[in-house]
Amino acid sequence: MITKEEALLKVEPKQLDQLLHPNFDADSLKNAKVVATGLAASPGAATGRIYFTAEDVMAAKENGVQDILLVRLETSPEDIEGMNIAHGILTIRGGMTSHAAVVARGMGTCCVSGCGVLKIDEEAKVLTLPDGRELHEGDYMSLDGSTGNVYAEEVKTVEPIIEGDFDTFMGWADEARKLKVRTNADTPRDAKQARTFGAEGIGLCRTEHMFFEEERIFNFRRMITAETLEAREEALEKILPYQRDDFEQLFKAMEGYGVNIRFLDPPLHEFLPHTDEEIKPLAESLGMTFEALKARVESLKEFNPMMGHRGCRLAVTYPEIAAMQTRAVIEAAINVNKEGLSVEPEIMIPLIGDTKELKFVKNVVVETADKIIAEAGVELNYKVGTMIEIPRAALTADKIAEDAEFFSFGTNDLTQMTYGFSRDDAAKFLSDYYSKQIFESDPFAKVDQEGVGQLMKIAVEKGRQTRPDIKLGICGEHGGEASSVEFCHRLGLTYVSCSPFRVPLARLAAAQAAVKEEMGIE
């Protein structure tokens, strides 16, 4: 007989990850040959016939193909529907936080990303293996998203069997842990999925993911290409009902748990096409000349988009975007609260580096929100806070906490800026860092406690100095990695947030951190 605590420490959190996804059949795997290795971007195993576009995936499904893999150079938001159907996703380019990786983890779909040793010709629909062999549409491949291994053949998979009483075990974990566990979710589907895994709220809702459906993206593009404030506000007015409806659904899915909504983050050029062939039809539908749209696309191009016009910088230039998003959040909260929920939305301003940026954007939010609340004649509490993802924000957290009611560590960006390398480019040279033993682990997977962690510690201390009860969370990918969760526990954060399928892992990791602390285990 062992104690609950001992039982909790006996299970590797990573095992839970595997427990929730299909694995390869051991016998079938024994005879299979690894032809390439990419990044283990989203766990689980998948086997199937390969297709090179999201449309081909959808067509294959309609034609009755059972096992389907999507293979692409990299995925983009237009591929969502195909990604949803595919049993596994393989990309040639992109890191652990590329579109494919993030979306696949959210869906719980197996994904191997950044498998650069494979050559892809998307037009000709040919994938060339390192040994020169060519694979074509409909050929079989198999992917292991937990190791990054890729096979050019069918490897049988088995569904996970949960032995013993999973719920009892997780119940022990929940009793033991101090950290709350939230989820990163942008859709009601992800939110519901995360609830079944025990998520206690949404730690990160990336509102930009809500703009990608056909009609929405059209109005969003109208907004970007608008040349006057009036035209921009008109386009925003069209987007408002969608956003409001999205938020209502998220609030409902979360059943009263906290929902943290991050305002628009990526650079606007990510929403516009870049080739002449794509610009032409869009110009027509927007009622612009080809030249005018092309000039707008050109003017939005950036040398280093990761360090460009994004996050709160967009809200500084276009406060009307923040105002529209505030309206959507507040009206949605008022609507669902009328139905009996008691939602207190959390509005999160991304990419703050200076307290005056936050003051400026917060002003827009508060003015808009308070007016709507007063007009509706209701009571509604809401919080305004910020991401801590820019080194300067951590260093000046005492000042930022004057206006921020909560901090959420965006450790993806914080890692990028602290190291000075971008997650999309680093994959290429980090392999040399591992082989030459300069790095022991990927700082985008495990929090770098020495450097990035030092900034987090500074931010926690300075933030609490100004606002002792400040709510502190993490919403980077690290929120679903065991050693990082333990670090967050030691820092005394309020919650970690991770993709839905990682929630059980985070619950167990948080429990282990608490048990270890109590038992004095280093």
Added chain:
Amino acid sequence: MITKEEALLKVEPKQLDQLLHPNFDADSLKNAKVVATGLAASPGAATGRIYFTAEDVMAAKENGVQDILLVRLETSPEDIEGMNIAHGILTIRGGMTSHAAVVARGMGTCCVSGCGVLKIDEEAKVLTLPDGRELHEGDYMSLDGSTGNVYAEEVKTVEPIIEGDFDTFMGWADEARKLKVRTNADTPRDAKQARTFGAEGIGLCRTEHMFFEEERIFNFRRMITAETLEAREEALEKILPYQRDDFEQLFKAMEGYGVNIRFLDPPLHEFLPHTDEEIKPLAESLGMTFEALKARVESLKEFNPMMGHRGCRLAVTYPEIAAMQTRAVIEAAINVNKEGLSVEPEIMIPLIGDTKELKFVKNVVVETADKIIAEAGVELNYKVGTMIEIPRAALTADKIAEDAEFFSFGTNDLTQMTYGFSRDDAAKFLSDYYSKQIFESDPFAKVDQEGVGQLMKIAVEKGRQTRPDIKLGICGEHGGEASSVEFCHRLGLTYVSCSPFRVPLARLAAAQAAVKEEMGIE
């Protein structure tokens, strides 16, 4: 009668900047109309006929045109010769540390950069003003590099008149200051210029600027496109004599003062062409197929080059580059020391974020250097140190100082990473930051003492903790800005380094900082 100290405090350092450059004639300026304003990238005033390419500038000079301005979307290293001839440079794109801005400051040539309200058609050779007027090749314009103002007409300039005894005054400054003043110089010409302005050594020699002449760039491109170590070393062997000769000349120009040589820093794709038209002839001369070269160019492309495969990351992947550069530095020092100098070269490894990176590259340097020194049978001291330009390097400076014999703050990059915005992209949105009073000054011009300065302070303290006598310098653009120089004095740095024409300014600013401290003036 006033004291020397009072005299020193009476002169604005910025005035010295103007004292060394032509200014507009006051009467002529009165009637001139500002048609646009860009960034005040390099001080002085210039008037002349505009030309749209470096070649056209050179042709105009040969045809006897007296006053010449170069106008370009942005400049690149191929434009150097034309920039050298032009009396002023205007670019439509690029910030305070763009190629045009940095090179112009080094040359002491007036430059307005990033003047985005002007539209340029380089092929048609047309510049369109905000009011729609078009200027063509040979039309007159005038530029004020101290304010950023642009005029579409001739405005007479006057050469500066130095009143009083400039040398006596600067002598007082030198007596008073504690900070040494070095210069950023990559050519013997810049180095000599800086010496006449009183520079006490080179704080930053950007070795990549040495690769741009025709024959060198050819061999450098051979190195980049080499597919085997042998082919790469063969190409490096061809570059070695040039680098060695460059260093010999720099050492001689500096007359025994310290010379700090930064190893290769920018991403390799910056050295390759990107359009099919340019790739074709290069492929031919390199003996490669067009497809192979194009594939290599593609494979080197990066999403965020500023955060990509550059700095010490290149030396980790290709240690042979660091070995070649070490050989060139050490052999050059041995050669000039035989002629009676006593040079102790300083080798600076850029973009360090982790102590293990430095250990790895330092090993390559020390092994190579010690072997050459032993073979030559001479005594030669040299130092190996690092830039502090990545936030993580500042945060872990205690560990980095175990291997670094000096730190030099690269405050351009450090500002980029600490704020999380790139200097090339920020110009666009920072105008909103000024108009909305979020920022009071450009953090790329004046050190942000609160954030970036906090990291510098951490690095100074932690560095000294490990190595009390560590030599500390700054080589970012800030080394030539008065309030930043004062900040460096208060931090207790050893020296500041700035472009040649800023050296007098830095000498005075350093003196004022020392006098203020002594007199207890805040």
